[in-house]
Amino acid sequence: MDWTNLLEIAETEQKRQKSIRVHCCTSTGCRAANSLSVKQNLDNAVAESGLGDRVEVIGVGCMGFCGRGPLVQVDPEDLLYEEVTPENAPSIIEALDGGEAKPIKGDSQHPFFSRQMKIVRQHTGKVDPERIEEYIAVGGYQSLYKALYEMTPEQVVSEIGKSGLRGRGGGGYPTGLKWATVAKMPGKQKYVICNGDEGDPGAFMDRSVLESDPHLVLEGMAIAGYAVGADHGYIYVRAEYPLAIQRLQKAIQQAKKYGILGSQIFESPFDFKIDIRIGAGAFVCGEETALIQSIEGKRGNPVPRPPYPAESGLWGCPTLINNVETFANIAPIIREGAEWYVSIGTKNSKGTKIFALTGKIRNNGLIEVPMGITLREIVEEMGGGVPNGEVKAVQTGGPSGGCIPASLLDTPVDYDSLNKVGSMMGSGGMVVMDRETNMVEVARFYMEFCRGETCGKCVPCRTGTVQLYSLLTKILNKQATKTDLEKLETLSYMVKETSLCGLGISAPNPVLSTLRYFPQEYLELIQEDSLNSKVTV
Ligand SMILES: Cc1cc2nc3c(=O)[nH]c(=O)nc-3n(C[C@H](O)[C@H](O)[C@H](O)COP(=O)(O)O)c2cc1C
Ligand code: SF4
Ligand code: FES
Numbered sequence: 001m002d003w004t005n006l007l008e009i010a011e012t013e014q015k016r017q018k019s020i021r022v023h024c025c026t027s028t029g030c031r032a033a034n035s036l037s038v039k040q041n042l043d044n045a046v047a048e049s050g051l052g053d054r055v056e057v058i059g060v061g062c063m064g065f066c067g068r069g070p071l072v073q074v075d076p077e078d079l080l081y082e083e084v085t086p087e088n089a090p091s092i093i094e095a096l097d098g099g100e101a102k103p104i105k106g107d108s109q110h111p112f113f114s115r116q117m118k119i120v121r122q123h124t125g126k127v128d129p130e131r132i133e134e135y136i137a138v139g140g141y142q143s144l145y146k147a148l149y150e151m152t153p154e155q156v157v158s159e160i161g162k163s164g165l166r167g168r169g170g171g172g173y174p175t176g177l178k179w180a181t182v183a184k185m186p187g188k189q190k191y192v193i194c195n196g197d198e199g200d201p202g203a204f205m206d207r208s209v210l211e212s213d214p215h216l217v218l219e220g221m222a223i224a225g226y227a228v229g230a231d232h233g234y235i236y237v238r239a240e241y242p243l244a245i246q247r248l249q250k251a252i253q254q255a256k257k258y259g260i261l262g263s264q265i266f267e268s269p270f271d272f273k274i275d276i277r278i279g280a281g282a283f284v285c286g287e288e289t290a291l292i293q294s295i296e297g298k299r300g301n302p303v304p305r306p307p308y309p310a311e312s313g314l315w316g317c318p319t320l321i322n323n324v325e326t327f328a329n330i331a332p333i334i335r336e337g338a339e340w341y342v343s344i345g346t347k348n349s350k351g352t353k354i355f356a357l358t359g360k361i362r363n364n365g366l367i368e369v370p371m372g373i374t375l376r377e378i379v380e381e382m383g384g385g386v387p388n389g390e391v392k393a394v395q396t397g398g399p400s401g402g403c404i405p406a407s408l409l410d411t412p413v414d415y416d417s418l419n420k421v422g423s424m425m426g427s428g429g430m431v432v433m434d435r436e437t438n439m440v441e442v443a444r445f446y447m448e449f450c451r452g453e454t455c456g457k458c459v460p461c462r463t464g465t466v467q468l469y470s471l472l473t474k475i476l477n478k479q480a481t482k483t484d485l486e487k488l489e490t491l492s493y494m495v496k497e498t499s500l501c502g503l504g505i506s507a508p509n510p511v512l513s514t515l516r517y518f519p520q521e522y523l524e525l526i527q528e529d530s531l532n533s534k535v536t537v
Contacts (some may be wrong), residue, residue, distance in 0.1 A: 001259040003145055004135060004265055009258075013137035018056040020096060022046075023073045023125055026059035026065075027182045028204075028243050035070035039087040044071070046092035055096060058134075059211020063125035065112060066365040073108065073125065073230075079357045080106035112363045117344065117370045119352050122211040129247050132254035136213040141260055143334035148268045151334075156227035157183050157479045160330065162338035162352035169195055169286075169323030170400065170427045171351075171502075172415040178320065182228040185318035192225050192233040192312065193292060193321040196244070199283035200398030201449055203257040203306040203429040205354040206324035208366055210237065210244035213328070215253035218274060220327030222261065223334060225272040228320050235273040236291055238281045248276055283399075283453035287501050288313075288321045290455065301455050302501035323427065325354060345371035351413035353425065359395075359432035360386050369413065376409040379432055389434040393517070397426030399446045399453075400506030402513030403439060422513045424506075439518040439527060443511045444472040450507040461504025464495035468511060476521060481530035485522055489515060 024030075024039040042057040049055075063071045068082040071127070072092055081092055081103040088103045095101035107113075118124070127134040134263035135141070163177025165500055182190060194217060205469045210217060237245050242330045255261040264273045277295050285300040292314050313319025329351060333341050345351050349371040358364045362384030367452065369378060375394050379385065393403040396413075396423035402423035404411060411417050415425050433442065451465040466497040473490045474480040476488050492515075499505045515522060 001203065002363070003149075006141060006145060006266075008132055010137045010139070011055055013133040017137070018054050020051075020055045021075045022055060022057045023060045023063075023075065024057055025061070025069060025071045025125065027062040027065050027208060029062060029066035030069035031243070032302065033069045033083075034086060035084075038070045038072065038089045041089040042093060044278075049093055051093065051097060053411065055093065058128050059130070060126060061124045061129050062208040062366060063158045064116075064121070064366040064368075065106070065363065065523060067363065068106065068365075071106070072103070073469075075126070078108045080108040082106040089454045099483060100391060107316060110363075112365070112367070112384070115353050115377065115382050116368050118368050119441060120209060120325055120354060121212070121330050121346075121366075121368045122215070122218070122358035124208070129212055129214055130250055132258065137214070139335065140215050141219055142351055143331035144219050144222050144226075144260070145225055145266055147334055148266055148270055149236065153183060153227045153229065156223060156334065159338050160227070160333060162339075163333045163341040164345075165326065165329055166415060167323055167340065168325035168329075168353065168427065170397070170424070175322065178310055178322070179224065181308075182230075182318050185311060185317055189317045190228055190230040191215055191227065191314045191317055191319045192221050192230045193198075193291070193295070193309075193319060194221055194233065194235040194324055194327055195286060195321055196235055196237040196241070196287065196324045197279055197286035198238065198324075198427065198429055199281070199286045199453070200429045201357050202358050202431055203398060203427055205356055205366060205428040207241050209324050209328050209354070210241070211247055214244075214247045215255065216328045216331060217324055218248075218255055218261065220330035221274060222265065222272045223330050224320055224327065225268050228318075230320065231271045231273070233272065234275060234277050234295055234314075236279055236285075236295060236305060238279045238285075240281050240532060245276060245278060252276070263518040279521065281454055282455075283449070284455045284501070284503050286353070288504060289501070291318065291321070300458050302503075304500060324416070325397075325428075343452050344466040346412065346414045348416055353413065355428045355430040357430050357432070360389065360434040360437070361432040362387050370416045374410050374412055374413045375404065378413065378430070379409065386432065386434045388524065389436070391432060392435045392437055393433045393439065393442075395423075395431040395433065395442065395510070396426040396429065397509070398429040399425045400424060400502065401451050402509045402510055403428070403433070403442060403517060404468050404513075405517040413437055422516055423509070439514040439521045440472060440475075440476055443514045444476060446510040447472055447507065450503065454503060454507075458498075458500040458504065460495050461500070461507065464499070464504065467491055468495065468508065472511070475525050478524065478525050478527065480525050483530065485526055489537065
């Protein structure tokens, strides 16, 4: 496979594609709403209508508006249909021949779509994730070719550094810096790991990227391997994501068949293979050191850092570990250049971020937005606000994040601004809460999650999460005193300051942020006779 072959595949595929493409979402969310039967009936309708020479039905990845699935979108007219059933699906095909479509017509120009900026999800919902030819037809694997033939590994690292890309797995560590550290480590054997564990409750951004555009992630990993000097990559995905695993397996096989993965990629001296490792669904296994232990076949417990995986990771070798969305940004950056990427976002947060917008909100689903957009724009314009109510808070960052009150809805969504208001970007969970939501219950929900997910290795987290959960329960049962409330705060800081890994360090965040912004809700639950001394929260 060389450059000419790559272009030939793209051209052949473009010629093969029919002029009208009916995209039917076959990702997990829509599958649960029977989209496979919808697709079957669309296929049957095309066959029966005799339109097969100009119409084709494509099973595609998540279009984002999962709450209204199954979704069907028709190009080139850009018609959107929502909540399509197997029964009314054929009328979409009849409409192409002058009939009147009966399914609910969606609005593809709705702010939910029009306010998005798609870099990672640019082909999602438009290409069949199970056919590498479709990915190649939209320019897929050209960035890998460009990296191998037009750039040195140092230039690739420098380009990623200049782009300002930061890790999308939660911490926001500068990607270029991490790549540079691995690249300069001595040693012949290095590894690349893609972290697709995604254990945050309510989060499904990475699953969607893997299900909808697996080749984009593989291409990013291969470019990373070339840049840091690794010949072997692993993708760690949880067993609860069977469709993502199946599509990744297919994508790896197809890339190998074309000589895009394996030995002497694109007839260059660069070798790179990718294996999948399936996790058992423990939140802590998303923590990088625990994940590495798990790949090594050990119990997924975190280990102290330093040394960081970049210095000593998988089997003691320098290891680059990045999140799914981080890798999915690589090919677009190499293709368009770092200068293009830095023009998007804010001073310290470049590019876009995918969020899983859920909770008490009219329009829920996946959105990709430029960094710097405000929470208000997301919640009110794109999300359509709270049905029959008002926003009370927005939770970002999952169990490690915090609750931001409605009074701070004008906060820009970027790493620094979210940290400043006591929350964090996290991996992309965004839960909207209305006035009916009890914030103490919210804090307890996240603490219950952490209590169940602590690996138990260190005392502050193992026993601290249990104690914090008990205190929150006592408060909710109206049995707590003012002293308990003070204990809740002191213990939160103690767990934060003394835990070994990020799980324990961030577990108290939902408690501290709700104490900071909604103290009244706690005080209302405290026994009245204990309320004579001043609260310091
Ligand atoms: C408890 C815990 C769970 C984590 N889960 C994930 C995860 O599911 N996916 C992920 O990419 N990073 C997760 N992280 C962060 C990883 O440790 C690591 O920082 C990340 O994979 C680095 O990739 P990035 O630089 O591209 O963000 C988790 C961290 C902690 C403490
Ligand atoms: S902080 Fe919690 S999850 Fe992390 S090592 Fe300690 S006990 Fe395990
Ligand atoms: S799963 Fe179908 S739109 Fe998201």
